[in-house]
Amino acid sequence: xxxxxxxxxxxxxxxxxxxxxxxxxLIKGARVHTVGAAGTLENAxxxxxxxxxxxxxxxxxxxxxATVIEAKGRELTPGIFGGLTQLGLEExxxxxxxxxxxxxxxxxxxxxxxxxxxxxxxxxxxxxxxIPVARVEGVTWAMSTPSRNHSLIAGQGAAFTxxxxxxxxxxxxxxxFVNWGSDAIEGxxxxxxxxxxxxxxAIREVREPNTAGEGALLLxxxxxxxxxxxxxxxxxxxxxxxxxxxxVIRYAKLNGMKPVISGGDEAWIVAQELAAxxxxxxxxxxxxxxxxxxxxxxxxxxxKLLNDAGVRIAFxxxxxHQAGKNRQLAGNAAAHGLPREAALAAITAVPAEIFGLGAExxxxxxxxxxxxxxxxxxxxxxxxxxxxxxxxxxxxxMRSRQTELRDRYLDRLRAK
Amino acid sequence: xxxxxxxxxSLWTLLLAVTCTAxxxxxxxxxxxxxxxxxxxSPAPAREPFSSTYxxxxxxxxxxxxxxxxxxxxxxxxxxxxxxxVNGRIEAVGQSLDAPTGAQVIEAGGRxxxxxxxxxxxxxxxxxxxxxxxxxxxxxxxxxxxPNVWVEHSVWPQDPGFEAALQGGITSLQIxxxxxxLIGGRSVTLKNVPAxxxxxxxxxxxxxxxxxxxGENPKRVYGRHDRAPKTRMGNVAGYRQAFADAKDYxxxxxxxxxxLAKFEKDTDKDAIRPIPxxxxxxxxxxxxxxxxxxxxQNHCYRADEMANMLDIAQEFGxxxxxxxxxxxxxxxxxxxxxEGVCGALWTDWWGFKMEAYDxxxxxxxxxxxxxxxxxxxxxxxxxxxQRLNQEAAKAMARGVRVGLDISPERAIRWVTSNPxxxxxxxxxxxxxxxxxxxxxVIWNGTPFSVYALADQVFIDGVLRFDRSKPxxxxxSDFSL
Numbered sequence: 001x002x003x004x005x006x007x008x009x010x011x012x013x014x015x016x017x018x019x020x021x022x023x024x025x026l027i028k029g030a031r032v033h034t035v036g037a038a039g040t041l042e043n044a045x046x047x048x049x050x051x052x053x054x055x056x057x058x059x060x061x062x063x064x065x066a067t068v069i070e071a072k073g074r075e076l077t078p079g080i081f082g083g084l085t086q087l088g089l090e091e092x093x094x095x096x097x098x099x100x101x102x103x104x105x106x107x108x109x110x111x112x113x114x115x116x117x118x119x120x121x122x123x124x125x126x127x128x129x130x131i132p133v134a135r136v137e138g139v140t141w142a143m144s145t146p147s148r149n150h151s152l153i154a155g156q157g158a159a160f161t162x163x164x165x166x167x168x169x170x171x172x173x174x175x176x177f178v179n180w181g182s183d184a185i186e187g188x189x190x191x192x193x194x195x196x197x198x199x200x201x202a203i204r205e206v207r208e209p210n211t212a213g214e215g216a217l218l219l220x221x222x223x224x225x226x227x228x229x230x231x232x233x234x235x236x237x238x239x240x241x242x243x244x245x246x247x248v249i250r251y252a253k254l255n256g257m258k259p260v261i262s263g264g265d266e267a268w269i270v271a272q273e274l275a276a277x278x279x280x281x282x283x284x285x286x287x288x289x290x291x292x293x294x295x296x297x298x299x300x301x302x303x304k305l306l307n308d309a310g311v312r313i314a315f316x317x318x319x320x321h322q323a324g325k326n327r328q329l330a331g332n333a334a335a336h337g338l339p340r341e342a343a344l345a346a347i348t349a350v351p352a353e354i355f356g357l358g359a360e361x362x363x364x365x366x367x368x369x370x371x372x373x374x375x376x377x378x379x380x381x382x383x384x385x386x387x388x389x390x391x392x393x394x395x396x397x398m399r400s401r402q403t404e405l406r407d408r409y410l411d412r413l414r415a416k
Numbered sequence: 417x418x419x420x421x422x423x424x425x426s427l428w429t430l431l432l433a434v435t436c437t438a439x440x441x442x443x444x445x446x447x448x449x450x451x452x453x454x455x456x457x458s459p460a461p462a463r464e465p466f467s468s469t470y471x472x473x474x475x476x477x478x479x480x481x482x483x484x485x486x487x488x489x490x491x492x493x494x495x496x497x498x499x500x501x502v503n504g505r506i507e508a509v510g511q512s513l514d515a516p517t518g519a520q521v522i523e524a525g526g527r528x529x530x531x532x533x534x535x536x537x538x539x540x541x542x543x544x545x546x547x548x549x550x551x552x553x554x555x556x557x558x559x560x561x562x563p564n565v566w567v568e569h570s571v572w573p574q575d576p577g578f579e580a581a582l583q584g585g586i587t588s589l590q591i592x593x594x595x596x597x598l599i600g601g602r603s604v605t606l607k608n609v610p611a612x613x614x615x616x617x618x619x620x621x622x623x624x625x626x627x628x629x630x631g632e633n634p635k636r637v638y639g640r641h642d643r644a645p646k647t648r649m650g651n652v653a654g655y656r657q658a659f660a661d662a663k664d665y666x667x668x669x670x671x672x673x674x675x676l677a678k679f680e681k682d683t684d685k686d687a688i689r690p691i692p693x694x695x696x697x698x699x700x701x702x703x704x705x706x707x708x709x710x711x712x713q714n715h716c717y718r719a720d721e722m723a724n725m726l727d728i729a730q731e732f733g734x735x736x737x738x739x740x741x742x743x744x745x746x747x748x749x750x751x752x753x754x755e756g757v758c759g760a761l762w763t764d765w766w767g768f769k770m771e772a773y774d775x776x777x778x779x780x781x782x783x784x785x786x787x788x789x790x791x792x793x794x795x796x797x798x799x800x801x802q803r804l805n806q807e808a809a810k811a812m813a814r815g816v817r818v819g820l821d822i823s824p825e826r827a828i829r830w831v832t833s834n835p836x837x838x839x840x841x842x843x844x845x846x847x848x849x850x851x852x853x854x855x856x857v858i859w860n861g862t863p864f865s866v867y868a869l870a871d872q873v874f875i876d877g878v879l880r881f882d883r884s885k886p887x888x889x890x891x892s893d894f895s896l
Contacts, residue, residue: 094632094769130767286799289545289576290894321767328806331866376817382806382866383813402766402776409746410778410818413785416750 024049025393026062030071030374035078035341035349036363046076048370051393056366067395069374069388077344077379078364079140079371079391081351082323083316084236084262084282087131087142088124088160088168090320100125102147103155109189114202114217116176117225118155120146126160126168130320132400135162137324138373138386141170143355148179148238152188152195153202156225159355161371163391172356175260176229180239180248181294183263192244196251203255206230230256234356236282238262240294242269249277260354262316264306266297271309280312280354285333303346304337313342314351331380343380369393466568468618470607472876478502479877480515481858484524489531489832489847493825499529501854504877509848522872528862530828531847532587532855532875534835535801536713536760537740537794541614542567542591544575545798546894555594556601560638560645561658563626563705564697565601567593571614574892577798582608582881582890584802585863585870587855588619590839592740595629595715596637598645598654602701603627603713605839607875610890623840625737626705628655630716630725631771652724659732662702668693669703711737711840713760717771719747726755738838740794741765743775746782749789758790758838759783762800763810780808780830781815781822792838793830804831809864824864853877 025048032041034056045060046053062068091098100123105112124144134142145157159173179187180195188195198217205212206223207230218226229235235257237248245261249270252259261267264281267274274281285303290296306313315329330343338346352362360369370393377384389396463469479501486497488509498513499506515521543554553570556562571591581589586608593600604614605622630651639646645654675690704710712729716722716739729736738758739745743766745752745759752759761783766775776782784791793808795801812827836846845853854877860869873881882888 092767092770092773133766286802288802289580289798292546292548295546322764325764328810328866332803332806335867335869380866382809383864385813385817405774406746406776406778406782406818409749410782413746413749413782416786 023393024054024063024066025069025370025390025395026060026066027069027071027076027372027374028060029073030076031073032056032364033075033077033341033344033379034364035345036365038365040341043073046364046372048372048390048393051370053364053366053368053370056364071374074387075375075377075379076364077138077373077375078348078362078368079373079389080138080324080327081314081347081362082134082139082142082162082320083326084145084157084318085142085320085323086144086147087134087162087320087323088126088128088144089120091129093321099147101145103151105151105187109152109187109194109198111215112151112217113219113222114151114153115155115222116153116202116218116229117221118146119157119174119225120144120155121158121169121174124160124168126162126164126166129401130323131162131164132397133321133402134323135389135391135396136386136398136400136403138327138375138379138389139323140371140373140389140391141357141361142323143173143175143351145175145177145236148177148184151179152184152198153178153226159357161391163394163396170355170357170360174234175355176226176233176235177262178235178237180237181241181244182292183238183240183294196247199251202226203230232256232258234258234260234354236260236262240265240292240298242266242297244294245270246273249273249279253277265295265302267311268299268302268305269297271306271311274306275310278312280314280350281306282314282316282351282354284316284318285329285336285338286317300332300336301338303333303343307338307342312350312354313346314354315346327380328382331382334380340380466566466615468620469613469615470609470611470618470620471616472504473609473878475503475877476520476879478507478516478519479522479854479874480513480519481522481524481529481856482513484527484529484858485862486529486848487531487825487828487863488849489828490849491825491829493823497529499848499856501856501874501877504854506848506850506852506854506856508850522858524858526861527871528859528868529848530585530857530859530863531832532845532857532873533585533804533831534839534841534846535581535586535589535795535804535831536738536792536835536838537796538581538589538591538798538801539594539796540577540581540589540591540798540801541571541573541575543594544572545577555596555637557594557596557637560598560634560643560654561698562593562597562601563599563658563699563701565593566604566624567591567601567627568604568614568618571604571606571617573611573614573617574894576892576895577801578608579610579890579892579895580798581801582873583870583883585805585857585859585873586801587857587873587875587880588836588839588841588845589801590625590713590835592625592713593627595627595633597627598629598634598651599658599702600627600629602710605841609875609880610892619841619844621841621844623709623711625711625713625839626701628712628714628725630714630721631718632769633715648721652728655725655728656731658698659702659706659728659734662699662706663732665693665696665699666703666706705734706732708735711735711838713738713740713838715740717741717743718774719744721771722748723751726751726757737840738790738792741772741796742783743772743779746776746779747774749783750786752783753786753789756788756790758792758834760792760794760835760838762796763793763807763814777810778814778818780811781818781820784815784822784826784830785820790834790837791830792834794835805859805863805868806866807831809866812864824862827864
């Protein structure tokens with residue numbers, strides 16, 4: 001059992017240094033996907049010191065006391081992006097007592113106190129049972145976002161590292177999330193047209209606070225929060241329909257926001273405009289069905305067409321419990337025409353750049369944080385599993401509640 | 417996320433979605449409980465109501481697929497293998513087969529051939545794309561016990577999901593009512609062919625199944641209105657009362673039939689013709705379940721609840737064909753194998769509700785492990801059904817990593833012969849064996865890969881999808 005022996009030795013290796021923190025590590029003889037200008041390096045060594053990538057080369061010497069990992073040609077990638085999730089904010093989606101991602105607003109949209117100041121960051125639980133499940137799949141970071149159910153403006157989210165530390169939010173990643181299109185109609189007065197009307201009103205309240213009288217959408221805190229985003233802040237618009245995407249680009253730019261499209265099932269139709277405006281798209285490349293009338297143009301080569309046009313793309317399965325599936329999305333996009341390097345970038349470097357983390361994460365380059373995954377095979381392949389994972393240079397213990405359940409019942413079955 | 421059982425945000429929308437199964441051509445004819453034996457002397461009907469009108473289509477010349485890696489679906493692998501299709505049936509499988517005169521020869525060197533994939537759990541057509549309010553045809557959630565409804569009457573053949581699934585190699589699928597109800601109704605098994613009517617898609621001769629659901633969904637749907645069931649004990653009382661009523665119903669009809677037989681033999685001119693009991697479509701379905709004519713597909717997450725359902729099945733004398741969504745099936749794998757109950761499972765769905773919290777990615781491999789284990793990869797999703805092969809690949813890789821000996825030829829059974837078995841259509845399809853329906857997929861490489869694409873898909877020997885000829889790909893009316 002080849003895989004089994006790899007897994008066993010991986011587990012042993014982890015246990016060996018689970019007590020050490022940010023020990024020096026030398027990974028020797030890997031196929032290194034830098035996802036950067038250096039491309040893919042065959043038979044390369046990566047040295048990790050102080051939680052960062054200290055060196056990349058062909059024959060690096062191991063510093064005294066460093067853990068040496070013989071990769072034997074296995075593939076090494078940056079840590080995987082888990083998508084726009086509720087990691088750290090939910091345990092069981094259907095149990096309200098375990099879900100912390102949402103501000104319930106019950107008044108009609110036009111009477112709401114809109115709350116852009118709603119921010120999930122302090123609610124993040126690094127000890128959530130979902131996080132080890134994602135981590136052993138090579139997911140080292142994710143966006144945790146407000147759920148987008150009740151209001152046009154869902155609130156603010158951020159990127160989090162998934163190594164279990166308490167202060168896990170990644171600096172500079174704070175983002176405002178806005179719903180658009182038919183998915184948001186319930187929270188916006190029943191129509192798209194109302195969405196523009198209400199958003200205009202909110203913006204005017206920020207720009208001209210004295211106009212915000214009786215029936216204002218925003219509280220003073222909300223005006224302060226939104227004001228920051230109207231001065232070049234990053235705003236993710238959840239929107240699918242081509243016509244809406246065009247409007248959002250125009251609207252965001254007009255009002256000083258830096259837009260990111262999330263969803264974008266019809267984005268390929270307006271690929272040229274997205275490229276020209278340098279607006280990135282975070283999509284699920286498996287979406288190919290007209291699940292509603294916003295997505296009649298959904299197709300499997302959306303990612304390829306966007307990439308061909310020069311649009312920056314990232315992937316997102318939108319499901320906290322299956323954050324690890326983002327890798328399968330990348331593989332499928334590759335199967336439908338996206339170059340494999342672009343597919344890997346869409347779950348590593350590109351989302352890091354989109355959320356302001358590109359200088360620190362997303363690539364294997366000297367000086368970057370050592371979020372790394374050593375794979376059993378092609379990193380985009382569904383039969384490939386993570387052998388070893390490091391976050392900020394620390395080895396991840398390859399255990400989760402799922403592996404413990406597995407081992408308990410597998411042992412019982414084998415004993416019969 | 418779209419269907420995922422009744423998971424996330426759009427919960428109530430999802431509750432409106434149902435699934436059910438297929439119907440048999442001769443179902444009504446086989447039924448004993450209903451239909452007073454044709455006292456109404458009408459000319460023999462051309463066909464039973466709702467029976468299959470499926471027509472495989474024009475059979476071309478024989479097709480010989482040559483030099484492929486063939487996974488037969490019976491557990492065998494043939495390298496450099498050939499598959500010969502004649503008149504819609506598998507004529508032969510082996511090496512170096514001779515091409516009959518006039519045969520079309522497909523050189524498949526480097527490619528893989530498998531039986532057509534079968535999804536035992538879909539809501540296609542009854543919860544179709546687009547998911548508009550008007551398409552909420554999946555759950556008759558007006559009563560927790562609705563064995564009288566047949567999901568085929570909800571199936572919209574223009575769901576673009578069907579053609580998408582075809583491109584993923586799906587040749588047959590079971591549509592089930594949803595899981596809002598304890599007993600949700602009858603399912604229908606379809607051939608995945610474009611059609612204007614559901615009858616024209618119905619798999620000829622496939623038995624119907626009854627959808628039953630354990631756990632959280634029924635008790636949430638009704639309990640929130642302070643109606644039974646509100647608890648798991650309420651769930652169990654609900655199943656048992658329904659079958660107890662059905663037993664009485666069967667007894668009434670048996671008594672009537674005995675009286676009728678006596679009356680018809682009787683020479684006493686004054687004898688009164690017995691009056692048949694009122695036909696009850698709910699109890700009629702349950703009666704057929706107890707007679708073994710309708711199979712049982714049981715949505716059930718937790719191992720302890722599966723054990724309760726097995727006891728109920730024993731109490732009322734029916735058999736559960738498969739537990740669907742059994743995220744804890746691995747905890748009961750040996751018993752399921754022993755009792756011949758399949759586990760229809762996901763690879764990595766878990767945690768969207770409490771009863772899904774113990775899901776593990778080795779579930780399928782562990783259910784497959786005991787002797788006689790029947791593991792099935794199912795989708796419950798219009799996305800998942802398009803790549804059941806990838807889900808099987810993931811499950812295989814998980815099993816291999818923990819040291820289980822799972823080869824592609826073994827794992828392909830999870831999406832071919834095992835689902836065929838659970839649907840009662842394994843004598844006709846699900847494997848590449850002489851005499852079976854020529855439901856065949858030619859893949860561009862190993863199907864156990866994220867890069868695998870179906871090149872050609874045959875259903876009953878008719879080429880229904882050819883990747884090299886996009887203009888011929890089926891498109892539903894809605895997709896125009």
